[in-house]
Amino acid sequence: MVKNTIATLACVLLLMISSSAQAIQQYLTSEQFLAEVYSNEPSKPQALWLNKETAKQVEKILGHAPNQMRQRYWKIGNSSAWILEEIGKEEPITAGFVVADGKIAQARILTYRESRGWEVRYPAFLKQFQGVQLQADDYLNQHIDGISGATLSVNAMVRMARLALYFDKLSRAE
Amino acid sequence: MSYRTKILRFVRHWHARVGVITALFLLLLAISGLALNHTDVLSLAKRDVKATWLMHWYGLKSTIPTQGYFFKEGYLAAADGRWVMDGHLLREGADQPLVGAVTWAETRAIASVETLYLYTPQGQLVDKLSDAELPGKPIKQLGLAGDKLVLETVRGSFVSIDALTWLQYNGEQPIWSKWQTLPSNDLSEVKKAFAPSLPLERIILDLHSGRIFGRYGPLLMDLAALVLIVLSISGVWIYLRIVRKLPQH
Numbered sequence: 001m002v003k004n005t006i007a008t009l010a011c012v013l014l015l016m017i018s019s020s021a022q023a024i025q026q027y028l029t030s031e032q033f034l035a036e037v038y039s040n041e042p043s044k045p046q047a048l049w050l051n052k053e054t055a056k057q058v059e060k061i062l063g064h065a066p067n068q069m070r071q072r073y074w075k076i077g078n079s080s081a082w083i084l085e086e087i088g089k090e091e092p093i094t095a096g097f098v099v100a101d102g103k104i105a106q107a108r109i110l111t112y113r114e115s116r117g118w119e120v121r122y123p124a125f126l127k128q129f130q131g132v133q134l135q136a137d138d139y140l141n142q143h144i145d146g147i148s149g150a151t152l153s154v155n156a157m158v159r160m161a162r163l164a165l166y167f168d169k170l171s172r173a174e
Numbered sequence: 175m176s177y178r179t180k181i182l183r184f185v186r187h188w189h190a191r192v193g194v195i196t197a198l199f200l201l202l203l204a205i206s207g208l209a210l211n212h213t214d215v216l217s218l219a220k221r222d223v224k225a226t227w228l229m230h231w232y233g234l235k236s237t238i239p240t241q242g243y244f245f246k247e248g249y250l251a252a253a254d255g256r257w258v259m260d261g262h263l264l265r266e267g268a269d270q271p272l273v274g275a276v277t278w279a280e281t282r283a284i285a286s287v288e289t290l291y292l293y294t295p296q297g298q299l300v301d302k303l304s305d306a307e308l309p310g311k312p313i314k315q316l317g318l319a320g321d322k323l324v325l326e327t328v329r330g331s332f333v334s335i336d337a338l339t340w341l342q343y344n345g346e347q348p349i350w351s352k353w354q355t356l357p358s359n360d361l362s363e364v365k366k367a368f369a370p371s372l373p374l375e376r377i378i379l380d381l382h383s384g385r386i387f388g389r390y391g392p393l394l395m396d397l398a399a400l401v402l403i404v405l406s407i408s409g410v411w412i413y414l415r416i417v418r419k420l421p422q423h
Contacts, residue, residue, distance in 0.1 A: 029306060031305070031306040034306075044338070045338045047301075047338055068300060068301050068302060069301075070292070072301070072307070072338060
C-alpha cells in the first residue's frame with residue numbers, strides 16, 4: 001500500500017517535472033529559420049528604426065509600446081524575413097515571418113515559452129497566415145481561426161503577423 | 175423563561191459578539207479575494223510595494239552595490255538580477271551576469287554573458303542581440319575601438335559599426351569597460367533604487383492566506399473560516415427560530 005502510494009507520487013512528480021521542462025520549447029533557431037528561407041543566399045541583416053509616428057502605430061497594433069526601437073530584418077528581392085517576439089499570456093513567443101510582395105509567405109514558431117497554447121506551432125494553424133495581407137486600417141484581410149485553450153497565443157501570433165506586414169510596408173517605403 | 179428561549183438568547187448573544195469580531199476577518203478575506211480575482215485588470219503583479227516597515231516585517235534586505243560600469247554621463251549598477259541606470263530601474267530578473275557597459279554612438283551598450291543590449295540614455299531599449307545575432311558567446315568583455323563596438327567572446331574578438339554585422343578584430347587593444355567603484359554622491363540614489371520591494375499581488379495573497387501574520391497566520395485564518403462556518407449555521411438557526419415565533423397570517 002505504502003509502496004504503491006510512493007510510486008504514484010513519484011510518477012506525479014516526474015510528470016510535473018517533465019511538463020515544466022516542456023514549458024520552453026525551441027523548435028527552430030533564428031539561424032535555421034533564415035537558412036530555410038534564404039537557403040543559398042545568406043542575407044545581411046538590415047535595421048528598421050522606429051520614429052515617434054511609427055512607434056505610435058506599432059503601439060496600436062500590439063496594444064502596448066514597442067519592445068525595441070530598432071528591428072532587424074533580412075531582405076532578398078521582394079521578400080523580407082522578420083523574427084518577432086510577443087507575450088501570449090506571460091512569456092514571449094518568438095516567431096518568424098516571411099513577407100513577399102506585401103503578403104505573408106511563411107509563418108513559423110521558433111521558440112514557445114508558455115505552458116499552454118503550443119498548438120499554434122502546428123502547420124495546420126500557421127498555414128492560415130499564408131497569403132494574408134494588411135488592410136488600410138492595419139488589420140489582417142483574413143480571419144484567423146482560433147484554437148480553444150490557446151486564445152492568447154493565437155492573438156499574439158495575429159499581432160505579430162500584423163506587425164511583420166506593417167514593418168515590411170515601412171521597409172519598402174524606406 | 176422556557177429552556178428553548180434561554181438557548182435562543184444565548185446563541186443570539188454569542189452570534190452577535192463573535193460575528194462582530196469575525197467581521198474584520200470576513201472583510202479581509204472578501205476584499206483580498208476580490209482583488210485576487212482581478213489580478214490582471216488591477217495589474218497587481220506589476221505594482222511594487224517598497225514600504226520600509228513592510229519590507230522590514232517580511233525580513234527583506236537588499237544588496238546595495240558599491241561598484242558599477244560608467245558611461246560618458248551616467249552609470250549602471252547591478253545586484254540580485256536588478257539593473258539600475260542613473261538611479262532608474264532598467265531590468266528586473268536579469269539572470270545573466272554583466273560583463274560590460276559602454277557609451278556607443280547614440281546608445282548605451284550593455285553586455286551580459288549571453289546578450290548584448292542597446293539602450294537610449296533615457297533607458298528605452300533600442301535592440302537586443304542574442305544567439306545568432308552575436309558573433310559568438312559567451313561574451314567575455316565589451317569595449318570600444320575608436321567609435322566601433324568590440325566584443326570579446328570565446329571565439330575571439332569581433333568589431334562592429336552598427337551591431338548588425340561583425341568582423342573579426344585583430345587591431346590595437348580596445349578599451350574594455352571596467353567594473354569601478356561608484357562615487358559616493360550616486361550611492362544614495364543607488365540605495366533607493368535597490369531598496370527591497372514585493373509585488374502587491376504577493377502581499378495580498380499573503381493577507382488572504384494569513385501568511386503575512388507569520389507562522390501561525392494561516393492557522394488564524396483557518397480558525398476565522400471555521401468560526402464563519404459556525405456563524406452561518408447559528409445565523410440560519412436563529413432566523414428559523416424567529417420566523418417560527420412570528421405570528422402567522
